[in-house]
Amino acid sequence: MRKVFLLIVLWIICLGIRAQQKVDFDIDFLKSQKGFYWEGGMVPVGPEITISQSMLFSELPTPIQFYAVSKKGRINYLTPKIWVEQQKVHLQLEYLLTTAQWQIDKPYQYQQFSEQIEQASKNEKLKLIGENLDKLPTIYFLEAEKEKYPLEVVRDLFQKIPIENSNSIYTKRLEVFLYAQSFPSPKIGDRIKKIELINSNNERQQLFKSDHRPKLLVLMASGCTYSLSTISLLAQFHELVKEEYEIVTVWSDKSFDIWQNYRADLKENITWTNLLDIYGEAFHYFDEDLTPTFFVINPDGTIERKFRGYNKRVVSQLKALSEAVE
DSSP, rough: OOOHHHHHHHHHHHHHOOEEEEEEEEEEEEEEOOEEETTEEEEOOBSSEEEEEEEEESSSEEEEOEEEEEOOOOOOOOOEEEEEOOOOOEEEEEEEEEOOOEEEOOOOHHHHHHHHHHHHHHHHHHHHHHHOOSSSHHHHHHHTTTSSSOOHHHHHHHTOOOOOGSSSSHHHHHHHHHTTSOOOOOOOBBOOOOOOETTTTOOOOEEEEEEOOEEEEEOTTTTHHHHHHHHHHHHHHHHHHHHTTTTEEEEEOHHHHHHHHHHHHHHOOOOEEEEOOOOOOHHHHHHOOSEEEEEEEEESSBEEEESSSSSSSHHHHHHHHHHHTO
């Protein structure tokens, strides 16, 4: 048991803290018939707009992408993954009806390969991945689509990643994913293990601060409208039970900047513990990809109940928890 504990500690230490890479964007939007989005937020409608914006990324090169959202919430990607590797980026983009034409001043050397693998069929993509593990976009797509392939295939490809890509954040996410498969996910009645995630100071800290209060853990994602809507609900709950409950939100965002700044107008209402799960440690441990997902955890660390979504049932659950402590 002590050996297993030491392995877990060493594994957590190996993940480390990444210095954030700042990128200054100058983007010329030559035509925009509809509003659309990218990692930096919403681009308003207009005949000609220039945006200057700085963003933080966990590593460079990194991909960005532009997309539109339908009235029903369906995402329509307007561009392929556009890889950025410079700290100053000039990009031109023209948004047409369903796609966007774009041009970047200094294209990434594997941009065309990235587009090739992005457009490939499932089997073609797997073949390209197996033959090109020396190229960073390959690791990106393997990590992003890992659950489409058998676990043994992903593990075999992971073991073949060359040393020059071994420290990539995508490699680390794969490592966390494969590591998590070695342990059963906790069920209701199980006691959860200690987890360290990233806080707003870009430091690792324990998931929970207190051992004597019950906890409400909520798994969230900035790209999920329901997660963002949940913030106001949690703010009301926190106001009612802040002395009795420790609330922790954990976000699955792929970059520190998105976690901190995307819909900052909503996130500024977060006054409880708020953490970033950039490697997927918590999400893989709890075996969850739906957001928001709520866990009610007893003071001794055992899971009492679990519920998902943003609906009347969730409101009723939180109301019952608040009434129980009055």
